[in-house]
Amino acid sequence: MNRLPFQPLTLGLMAAGLITLAGLGLFATRSQAADADAAKPGASAVAKPSLTVTTIQAQSGMLPIKLAANGSVAAWQEASVGTEVNGLRVQELHAAVGDNVRKGQVLATFAAESVQADVALARAAVSEAQANAAEALANADRARAVQGTGALSAQQVNQYLTAELTAKARVESAKAQLDAQLLRLKHTELLAPDSGTISSRTASVGSVVGAGTEMFKLIRQGRLEWRGEVTSAELGRITVGTNVVVTSPTGAQVKGRVRMLAPTVDAATRNGLVYVDLSSAVVGGKTAPGAFKPGMYARGEFELGSSGALTVPQTAVVVRDGFSYVYRVGPDNRIAQLKVQTGRVVGDQIEVQSGVKPEDKLVATGGSFLSEGDLVKVVEAPKAVSKQKEAVAPAKPAQAASK
Structure with a gap:
């Protein structure tokens, strides 16, 4: 049998195929080695913090105890x-x-002609009564002079004496009528x-x-007063003399003091009224007469003293689904979401009644961008900016732990 000789082209193709198979085998071997190394402990990349934050701690202090109420402004009397x-x-x-x-200032005047005429008539009546009284007095004096002489009977003497008394009474009556008309004349001017x-x-x-x-x-x-409406339970916390700050819808404020507590409670609403005397209103640091008017709606705060409390900046509290939360930074820089109960607000601070300890490190601001378990980077706040007002900012990529 005759053998076919190998052509040069065939030999070249066979050599190229062998080289390709050898390269694929080497790549697979190296990939398997790399996968095995990645599976070893400690070989994973270091976790990177998602945000840079500053922290604050809850502050202890005394906060005023205030009781808010709504009411209306009314005239004192x-x-x-x-x-x-x-x-x-x-x-x-x-x-x-x-x-x-x-x-005593004149508010109105009435037409006084008819009253003046009545006064003149009353004066004439007094003069007439006085003349009649003088005549009766003279007759009585003569009767007393001849009494007992038989010139006049006892009955006639009594008549003269009675006429004297009657004339005097008529004088007094005429004077009283004159006084009444003078009073009417006085009342033609209506005085405050x-x-x-x-x-x-x-x-x-x-x-x-x-x-x-x-x-x-x-x-x-x-004088004006504010009539605040409070519940029967709150009424027991207020005493006469309690200081109150009343604010109008326009923002004007006025200080007052409790004058009286209502002796009864409304049977329908179970609320009682607190009567507060108001002083001069203040707007923008200046006295503003007329800032409060009768019938105006106003809101008041009763100052009931003070008590100790833990406070944090309002920016540290995040409200989600109707609940308040703060975000604590743990020793491992992981975030823990804490549900808290808030209370009084004073300025930019808010009371935290439960859920936080004084030593807890809390995120100052930007908690709405954080979630439970997030890794963060904690930095100190710049000196020019208060730690309680530092904002959350994106963190720079972390450097590898080792090369």
């Missing part, structure tokens, strides 16, 4: 000012709503019964008013 004379025409009004008046502020005016010039008709309302002495 509101006087109803009306006329005491009947059927007189209003001639002139001297005060308007909002005016501050003094005690006390100093204060006019809150209402219902009279008009030219109208004829009857006795007792209200013409003005006066806030006595311009």
Whole structure:
């Protein structure tokens, strides 16, 4: 049998295939060795912190105990000012709503012509009564002079003496009627019964008013009070003399003091009223008269003393699903999410009633970016920035533990 000679091209292809198979075997061997090395303990990469944070600790201190309540502003006492004379025409009004008046100041005047005529008539009646009394006195004196002489009977003497007494009584009656008319004349000027502020005016010039008709309302002495509404349980915590800070919807604040506690509690709401005398309102550090008005809604805080508390910055507390949390940094720089109960707020600080210890290191801000178990890097806050206000910032990639 004749053998076919190998061609040069065939030999080249066979050599290339052998080289390729040898390379694949070497790569597989090295890959298996690398996988085996990766499976050994301590060979994994060092975990990298996700965020850089600054920490704070809860601070112990005294916080004021305050009780908040809603209520309305009202006049301390509101006087109803009306006329005491009947059927007189209003001639002139001297005060308007909002005016501050003094005690005894003229608020309105009435047409006094008819009253002046009545005064003149009463004066004439007094003069007539006095003349009749003088005549009766002279007759009585003559009767007493001849009494017992038989010139006049005893009955006639008694008549003269009785006429004298009657004439004197008529003089007194006429004088009383004159005094009444003079009083009516005095009442043709309506005077302020006390100093204060006019809150209402219902009279008009030219109208004829009857006795007792209200013409003005006066806030006595311009004094206002806040009537706070509290529960029956809270009512027992408040005493007369307790200091109160009342704030209007416009932000004006006024200090007050509890004047009186309601003796009864509303049967429907189970709430009671607390009456607080108000001083001058302050807006922007300056006294602001008129910042509070009767009928205005206002919110007040009763100052009930102080007590010890743990506080943290409000930025350290995160609210999730209706619950409050803080984030503690452990010794291994791992985050632990702590559920806390918060309380009073003073400035940028908030009371933590439970869930935190004074020695706990808490994330100052940015807790909303953290989760349970996160690894963080803790850095000191810059001197120019308070540790309680340091923000959370992304961390730089960590360096390998060893090369």
